[in-house]
Amino acid sequence: MGLEDRETMRILRAAVCPGPESEVLIRDFYTRWFATDLSARDLFPPDMEKQRYVFAEALTWLCNELIAQRAEEPVAFLAQLGRDHRKYGVTQAHYETLKTALLGALRTHLAEHWDRRMSEAVNDVVTLVVGVMSGAADAETSPPFCDGTVLEHLRATRDVSVIRLKMEHALSYLPGQYVPVQIPQWPRRWRYLSPSIPADANGYVEFHVRSVPGGMVSTAILGEARPGDRWRVSNPHGALHIDRDAGDVLMVAGSTGLAPLRALIMDLARFSENPRVHLFFGAKYPADLYDLPTLWEVASTNPWLSVTPVSELTFDPPWASDYPDPTPPRGLHVRQTGLLPEVVTRYGSWSDRQILLCGGPAMVTATKQALIAKGAPAERIQHDPLAS
Ligand SMILES: Cc1cc2nc3c(=O)[nH]c(=O)nc-3n(C[C@H](O)[C@H](O)[C@H](O)COP(=O)(O)OP(=O)(O)OC[C@H]3O[C@@H](n4cnc5c(N)ncnc54)[C@H](O)[C@@H]3O)c2cc1C
Ligand code: HEM
Structure with a gap:
């Protein structure tokens, strides 16, 4: 049965769905993982609260899709996630250690439901996640990110900056899309920013950044971004678009x-x-x-x-x-x-x-x-x- 075992998949979904119980399970997963693989810990920021939530959310969404017997979207989502994770420096070895830790945590927290069916379903889900993410990452040949230099920092208002950069290579995005950006003041804190000009063949790009009260990266950009800073930009997301034949x-x-x-x-x-x-x-x-x-x-x-x-x-x-x-x-x-x-x-x-x-x-x-x-x-x- 495995992935098709909807009844067992519902139990798994209840265990990972964000909430107090899932919080204990996901926390245990990360503790096990980092205890066996310190190099994985180094990839994450110190505070893991948001990460635990997005990880639980991703697993819940995946269970929902499998319960609805949809396989195409989950595979596409996991493949994209795997390709995008390359920017964090994730290796195949990380996937192996993650797999062991996640299987261990799930087995412990689902002990009262653990039988052959549950074991099969959990193994199949974890193998699917790890297999598709690592396979897609491995197969991708485009670079995971591109570095560039800040040319100008214009303070447009008290809380908005316009930052102009020249990237080492032309970025490839469609107008209306957004890109993950990492600044030198906050390594490993990627934030989405939307280029304000269409992709430029010479690698010029412009971002408009508003500082959010209490925000880490945006306030650092407004307060500290300087010409010469090296920024890292990863691959685009988003689908805002205009259909020129679909009316005003x-x-x-x-x-x-x-x-x-x-x-x-x-x-x-x-x-x-x-x-x-x-x-x-x-x-x-x-x-x-x-x-x-x-x-x-x-x-x-x-x-x-x-x-x-x-x-x-x-x-x-x-x-x-x-x-x-x-x-x-x-x-x-x-x-x-x-x-x-x-x-x-x-x-x-x-x-x-x-x-x-x-x-x-x-x-x-x-x-x-x-x-x-x-x-x-x-x-x-x-x-x-x-x-x-
Ligand atoms: C698709 C997309 C496109 C975007 N495009 C742009 C763009 O073009 N320009 C732009 O300026 N922004 C854009 N953003 C927003 C940007 O990605 C950042 O989210 C924003 O700059 C805030 O990041 P930060 O690091 O400054 O704030 P963070 O440190 O992430 O904090 C965000 C908020 O949460 C609060 N907070 C943080 N930690 C805690 C905590 N532990 N407890 C309670 N509250 C907390 C902060 O006070 C703050 O109000 C976009 C976002 C998305 C999703
Ligand atoms: C090899 C294993 C993995 C490593 C080393 C890894 C590492 C990371 C890192 C470093 C982040 C960014 C954290 C931050 O900036 O706050 C992240 C984000 C995220 N991870 Fe993973 N991860 C792995 C596997 C997975 C798996 C299996 C899933 C779920 C199916 C997942 C789901 C997510 C999601 C949804 C995000 C937030 C979106 C994003 O930033 O891409 N990750 N991961």
């Missing part, structure tokens, strides 16, 4: 959520005829709308693009005078005041549009709900995963 487009960007939408707009600018694109670019203060001059420049020569700036507040804080003034030139859309979900839906449901949302999870969720409530079809709304 609504884009909603909150702060640095602008980056991937800007890359898509720049990519469209290669064509003279495009669907109409209406971009709402929102932030708290007018002075936070850091990239408006570039957007207006693009809009002034590309009639298919219109840009509506939106700020939550009408006035600027005292620090605004230190940064360029983003007041619109005459003839362009006047800045609107309010929260993005309210302002965007004031104009209607946008139900005939391809809709792309990007920004903080709260803004994306609220805007999506507001649009759906107004009649926009959920399947026309695209956004990236809401957490890293």
Whole structure:
């Protein structure tokens, strides 16, 4: 039976599904693994709480798929995970030690259910995970990451930086995608960032980074990134895209959520005829709308693009005078005041549009709900995963 034994698979799913019991099991797994393989411990950051959660979540998702008797998606997911794990420096030997530790922990924690069927199902799941991940990693010939040098660090506002780099090789990503990035100030703390320009044949790339209060990597970028720093960028993810034959487009960007939408707009600018694109670019203060001059420049020569700036507040804080003034030139859309979900839906449901949302999870969720409530079809709304 093994992978097809749905009843046993449900017991396994209950054991790994994130919660207090699974926490004990997953903690035990990592303890066993690191006790036998110190080199695996070195790959992880000191705090493992989030890692335990994402590992349990991945196993739970896998059990769900197997219970539903779907094999294609799990294999594709595990293969991608294996290829992506190369950037951490994972070796085939790590997979062997992980397998022993995971089997041991599962056997101990499922002792009351342990019989021939359970043993077979657990062995098959662990063998599938390890086999597909390590096989895909082994078969992949592209490099797991590319290094590059910071050329410029521009402070666009008090909490947003624009970082320009030249990579050793041209990066290969589609406009709208995001990439894992590692900075020298925080080795082994990969974070997703979205390039704000389409892939460049000479290896130039630009990121817009907003510092998150209490955030490790983003605050280090704003405070410490310097020309000459060596950054590491891994392979792209994400599927935000525009279908040029699928009608007009609504884009909603909150702060640095602008980056991937800007890359898509720049990519469209290669064509003279495009669907109409209406971009709402929102932030708290007018002075936070850091990239408006570039957007207006693009809009002034590309009639298919219109840009509506939106700020939550009408006035600027005292620090605004230190940064360029983003007041619109005459003839362009006047800045609107309010929260993005309210302002965007004031104009209607946008139900005939391809809709792309990007920004903080709260803004994306609220805007999506507001649009759906107004009649926009959920399947026309695209956004990236809401957490890293
Ligand atoms: C698909 C995607 C694309 C992205 N693109 C961009 C982009 O283009 N530009 C950009 O600026 N950002 C982008 N991000 C966000 C980025 O990846 C980081 O998540 C963000 O910069 C925060 O990272 P950090 O290391 O600064 O914060 P972290 O250290 O990861 O902390 C994040 C938050 O959690 C809180 N926190 C941390 N540890 C704890 C704890 N133990 N207990 C309680 N709270 C805690 C922090 O206070 C903070 O508020 C993207 C994210 C995703 C998912
Ligand atoms: C050889 C074994 C493995 C090693 C050495 C390894 C190592 C790592 C490391 C270092 C991270 C990043 C942690 C961080 O930055 O906070 C990570 C993330 C992750 N791992 Fe693994 N891992 C292994 C196997 C697996 C397996 C078998 C799964 C589950 C099926 C898994 C699921 C994940 C997930 C979901 C993430 C978060 C997403 C990501 O960053 O890629 N890993 N792993």
